[in-house]
Amino acid sequence: MPPSIHPVDLxxxxxxxxxxxxxxxxxxxxxxxxxxxxxxxxxxxxxKAQQEQIARVLTQVTEQFxxxxxxxxxxxxxxxxxxxxxxxxxxxxxxxxEELMRTGSLDAVFATTTLAAGVDFPARTVVVTQSSIRKARxxxxxxxxxxxxxxGRAGRRGKDLVGFxxxxxxxxxxxxxxxxxxxxxxxxxxxxxxxxxxxxxxxxKAHPREQIQSxxxxxxxxxxxxxxxxxxxTKLDSLRAEMEPFGPRVCSDWITQWQVFEQARKxxxxxSPFARQESPDVAxxxxxxxxxxxxxxxxxxxxxxxxxxxxxxxxxxxxxLREGGSLNECPASIVTQVFDRTxxxxxxxxxxxxTPQTLEELTHHLTELPPRLPILPILAHQHEETPIDSSxxxxxxxxxxxxxxxxxxxxxxxxxxxxxxQEIQRHIKSIQALQTSLWHRFQERIDVLEKFGYLNxxxxxxADGEWARLIRIDHSLLITELIRAEAFGxxxxxxxxxxxxxxxxxxxxxxxxPRGSTGxxxxxxxxxxxAESLTPHEAPPMLRADVAAxxxxxxxxxxxxxxxxxxLTTMAEGDMFRLFARTIEFLSQLKTLKATHPSLAESxxxxxxxxxxxxxxxxx
Amino acid sequence: xxTHELERLLMxxxxxxxHRLARGRISxxxxxxxxxxxxxxxxxxxxxxxxxxxxxxxLIDQRAERPQPAPVENTRPPQxxxxxxxxxxxxxxRTDDHGHHEPPVSxxxxxxxxxxxxxxxxxxxxxxxEALEKLAETDVVVSVPTGSGKTYVAIEATARxxxxxRTVIYTSPLKALSNTKFTEFSxxxxxxxxxxxxxxxxxxxxxxxxxxxxxxxxxxxxxxxGGEIDVRLDTLGLVIMDESQYxxxxxxxxxxxxxxxxxPSQARLLLLSASIGNPQDIADWxxxxxxxxxxxxxxxxxxxxxxxxxxxxNEKLTPLFRTAGIPYGQPHLLHPEAKRLFMEYEEETGPSxxx
Numbered sequence: 019m020p021p022s023i024h025p026v027d028l029x030x031x032x033x034x035x036x037x038x039x040x041x042x043x044x045x046x047x048x049x050x051x052x053x054x055x056x057x058x059x060x061x062x063x064x065x066k067a068q069q070e071q072i073a074r075v076l077t078q079v080t081e082q083f084x085x086x087x088x089x090x091x092x093x094x095x096x097x098x099x100x101x102x103x104x105x106x107x108x109x110x111x112x113x114x115x116e117e118l119m120r121t122g123s124l125d126a127v128f129a130t131t132t133l134a135a136g137v138d139f140p141a142r143t144v145v146v147t148q149s150s151i152r153k154a155r156x157x158x159x160x161x162x163x164x165x166x167x168x169x170g171r172a173g174r175r176g177k178d179l180v181g182f183x184x185x186x187x188x189x190x191x192x193x194x195x196x197x198x199x200x201x202x203x204x205x206x207x208x209x210x211x212x213x214x215x216x217x218x219x220x221x222x223k224a225h226p227r228e229q230i231q232s233x234x235x236x237x238x239x240x241x242x243x244x245x246x247x248x249x250x251x252t253k254l255d256s257l258r259a260e261m262e263p264f265g266p267r268v269c270s271d272w273i274t275q276w277q278v279f280e281q282a283r284k285x286x287x288x289x290s291p292f293a294r295q296e297s298p299d300v301a302x303x304x305x306x307x308x309x310x311x312x313x314x315x316x317x318x319x320x321x322x323x324x325x326x327x328x329x330x331x332x333x334x335x336x337x338x339l340r341e342g343g344s345l346n347e348c349p350a351s352i353v354t355q356v357f358d359r360t361x362x363x364x365x366x367x368x369x370x371x372x373t374p375q376t377l378e379e380l381t382h383h384l385t386e387l388p389p390r391l392p393i394l395p396i397l398a399h400q401h402e403e404t405p406i407d408s409s410x411x412x413x414x415x416x417x418x419x420x421x422x423x424x425x426x427x428x429x430x431x432x433x434x435x436x437x438x439x440q441e442i443q444r445h446i447k448s449i450q451a452l453q454t455s456l457w458h459r460f461q462e463r464i465d466v467l468e469k470f471g472y473l474n475x476x477x478x479x480x481a482d483g484e485w486a487r488l489i490r491i492d493h494s495l496l497i498t499e500l501i502r503a504e505a506f507g508x509x510x511x512x513x514x515x516x517x518x519x520x521x522x523x524x525x526x527x528x529x530x531x532p533r534g535s536t537g538x539x540x541x542x543x544x545x546x547x548x549a550e551s552l553t554p555h556e557a558p559p560m561l562r563a564d565v566a567a568x569x570x571x572x573x574x575x576x577x578x579x580x581x582x583x584x585x586l587t588t589m590a591e592g593d594m595f596r597l598f599a600r601t602i603e604f605l606s607q608l609k610t611l612k613a614t615h616p617s618l619a620e621s622x623x624x625x626x627x628x629x630x631x632x633x634x635x636x637x638x
Numbered sequence: 639x640x641t642h643e644l645e646r647l648l649m650x651x652x653x654x655x656x657h658r659l660a661r662g663r664i665s666x667x668x669x670x671x672x673x674x675x676x677x678x679x680x681x682x683x684x685x686x687x688x689x690x691x692x693x694x695x696x697l698i699d700q701r702a703e704r705p706q707p708a709p710v711e712n713t714r715p716p717q718x719x720x721x722x723x724x725x726x727x728x729x730x731x732r733t734d735d736h737g738h739h740e741p742p743v744s745x746x747x748x749x750x751x752x753x754x755x756x757x758x759x760x761x762x763x764x765x766x767x768e769a770l771e772k773l774a775e776t777d778v779v780v781s782v783p784t785g786s787g788k789t790y791v792a793i794e795a796t797a798r799x800x801x802x803x804r805t806v807i808y809t810s811p812l813k814a815l816s817n818t819k820f821t822e823f824s825x826x827x828x829x830x831x832x833x834x835x836x837x838x839x840x841x842x843x844x845x846x847x848x849x850x851x852x853x854x855x856x857x858x859x860x861x862x863x864g865g866e867i868d869v870r871l872d873t874l875g876l877v878i879m880d881e882s883q884y885x886x887x888x889x890x891x892x893x894x895x896x897x898x899x900x901x902p903s904q905a906r907l908l909l910l911s912a913s914i915g916n917p918q919d920i921a922d923w924x925x926x927x928x929x930x931x932x933x934x935x936x937x938x939x940x941x942x943x944x945x946x947x948x949x950x951x952n953e954k955l956t957p958l959f960r961t962a963g964i965p966y967g968q969p970h971l972l973h974p975e976a977k978r979l980f981m982e983y984e985e986e987t988g989p990s991x992x993x
Binding site: 201 | 749751752753754755757758783784785786787813814815817818853856857860863864865883885886887888889891892895896898899912913914915916919920922923926927940941942943944945946947948949950951953955958959964965966967968969970972980983987
């Protein structure tokens with residue numbers, strides 16, 4: 019089975035079923051043209067009467083637009099009653115096809131889906147061969163609105179009792195997208211409001227800065243933001259209701275209180291039970307209080323037999339053999355001096371903690387000791403607690419929580435209450451953001467314009483701003499900056515038109531084009547550099563040198579015919595036409611600067627006059 | 639049909655039918671017994687119960703149409719038998735169907751009615767009359783399907799405004815459309831009465847009806863606000879914005895908003911739009927920002943009924959849906975024949991389908 023039905027067979031089937039005239043939507047211009055070519059080889063010919071009717075309509079249109087007369091497709095269209103209609107064609111040819119459809123002379127038209135909105139003629143049948151559409155280099159599924167827009171062309175009021183939308187599969191089809199689109203509701207539309215530089219300049223020209231916010235509030239964007247705000251506000255209300263049981267308790271802001279308390283409690287290190295009890299002096303001495311060490315106590319001296327911690331408080335303790343032979347269990351703090359003298363001590367694990375022999379020896383040594391002994395200098399390590407800890411200890415003292423009567427309730431409700439409170443704050447913030455976002459964006463634009471000197475510090479238009487506000491097209495910042503940089507000082511009309519064309523053109527279809535003059539290449543290089551430097555503030559245009567060169571040719575060489583121009587490039591006629599029409603639009607904006615930039619305006623005027631000839635003059 | 643009924647109905651069907659039903663719904667269904675199969679089917683179609691029901695019905699109907707050599711057990715009883723003596727398995731749901739259990743529309747039926755309606759004197763539709771009436775009092779947003787006759791409203795509203803010596807501005811998104819309308823309106827009102835202003839064309843700029851692209855109107859309004867007052871804005875009585883769904887155009891939508899915000903308050907607004915999901919929002923918005931309230935005229939019914947069909951690459955044509963018209967809100971009601979053909983197509987072109 020072929021991946022999709024052959025165009026000739028398709029039209030034949032439609033004819034046979036009496037479903038003509040039909041609009042057949044194809045994926046690309048190329049598909050439309052190929053479909054037309056496939057008819058050239060077919061043997062189909064229309065009955066004489068219909069051929070004559072087509073010829074009659076075409077003659078009528080040709081009177082208005084003489085350029086159609088030379089169109090290469092006329093013969094085929096007349097023979098087979100089928101035509102193509104897409105953006106690659108000249109508007110005059112499209113008008114001719116539309117007129118043919120309106121008079122019912124054609125059986126089918128191949129059109130691209132992209133141009134569904136521009137196809138302003140109905141038919142009995144619409145054929146859809148795809149479910150996705152190329153948007154910015156990527157295929158996106160058709161939306162319900164788009165599908166209904168396509169299907170909407172089916173059924174001519176007053177000429178048809180029913181209209182038909184026929185789906186025929188091609189490799190690019192997903193049937194569910196189409197059936198859902200046909201049976202579904204069209205999508206809601208959303209504001210695409212952006213703040214442009216000309217908008218800022220024009221608004222500030224007419225209104226003081228204080229009023230701008232109220233003007234922005236009138237936009238559909240703000241209206242839809244307000245709808246979102248309303249949703250958030252209902253949510254906020256329900257959150258506030260949820261918050262109700264967590265109102266003021268013993269303290270009015272108990273959630274914060276508890277939160278800080280919790281933090282303080284968590285941050286506080288668990289204090290070591292040993293460190294808590296002993297002073298730095300004692301702690302430092304402990305290391306020297308080994309069995310056999312001679313120490314001085316408040317009254318008299320003694321020898322340490324063992325060192326240990328008391329059971330309950332883990333206080334450092336020592337067992338001391340004192341003068342007179344008594345064994346005392348005393349806290350380590352009793353030791354006042356540590357002498358530089360130790361004796362061997364054979365330890366045991368139970369009272370008296372050393373062998374009787376050692377005890378005897380030690381008792382003996384103790385009596386024999388000289389009255390003055392060298393004292394070990396012991397440096398007490400001043401273990402300071404870190405300030406944060408002390409501060410926490412300090413604050414903890416301020417908290418009433420540990421003894422508060424509502425402590426249990428606070429502890430229980432805290433997780434939920436704090437979550438709800440966070441949500442509430444988040445919502446309040448989003449609502450604020452929604453309400454001020456347009457104004458912030460406007461403010462950003464003001465800042466940029468002020469930086470470039472179109473506005474003064476009070477957001478009033480400077481002399482430059484006064485004329486710059488008249489440039490109300492895409493890439494306005496680049497154009498006004500070019501004018502200020504005097505890039506167009508005493509520019510030739512062809513060069514000016516070429517630069518404007520490269521700024522205006524936003525299509526990236528490749529092709530072959532004539533070469534530009536050296537002057538154009540140099541100037542375009544400068545324009546590119548400037549555009550790059552403006553990138554943070556304005557997306558740069560494509561600035562294609564090839565379309566610029568094409569425009570330059572058309573303007574500079576007045577003897578060049580449209581056909582001659584079309585031979586220089588692979589660009590489609592329709593694209594060329596659109597490029598020039600848009601360039602003329604841009605140039606006519608420059609023409610409005612007559613008062614401040616007379617030579618530029620004059621040059622633009624000449625360029626427009628030079629561009630308007632042949633097809634461009636005849637056409638609307 | 640509730641789950642219980644559906645389950646009972648499924649249990650009454652032969653296993654082969656259940657297997658056919660399971661195709662594409664359950665993987666490896668051949669291993670399960672009848673009971674299990676029914677359970678799996680119900681599970682698998684929990685999300686799309688109507689789809690299962692309609693497929694089941696289609697299969698039952700197909701079986702019924704086929705001549706049965708074996709004693710009839712699971713098919714519908716012939717009409718001649720009375721209801722009492724045959725416990726008809728598929729009977730209960732046939733009596734209380736909701737429209738989609740009717741047999742699918744035949745091609746012949748679907749194609750019937752092609753033709754040209756007899757010439758009738760033009761009578762405006764109710765919505766057209768209503769839109770014009772409302773326009774006398776308020777701004778109007780019209781959201782109707784493509785081809786419903788929005789142009790009639792535009793022309794009639796223009797004629798009324800012109801009778802009161804008021805200027806009318808008509809904007810369209812595309813230059814090509816502006817040109818078409820220029821030709822069309824020149825035919826209606828006479829060539830001297832219509833002017834056109836686009837980025838690169840200016841004709842009869844003092845005519846009472848001016849056709850322009852939306853960008854041009856925006857620029858006029860900015861000029862007026864900036865002090866270079868165009869006198870004609872004072873006599874402006876009506877602004878018609880065609881294809882106002884362009885409000886949502888990513889690149890140019892902002893121009894529509896600017897225009898609507900700065901549109902002089904004494905001028906009436908007439909917004910003509912194709913069907914969109916939220917026309918009420920636009921009407922509410924305009925009511926909120928303009929001194930005059932804004933009414934919405936909305937209808938979704940097409941003036942010429944639409945039918946959808948499916949054309950197979952082998953030139954076989956079938957209706958796309960079970961019903962002749964478009965089953966709004968029920969995309970799953972595919973015609974069994976169209977479904978079968980499309981599945982066949984997908985199977986054959988399967989691997990190459992990935993783009």
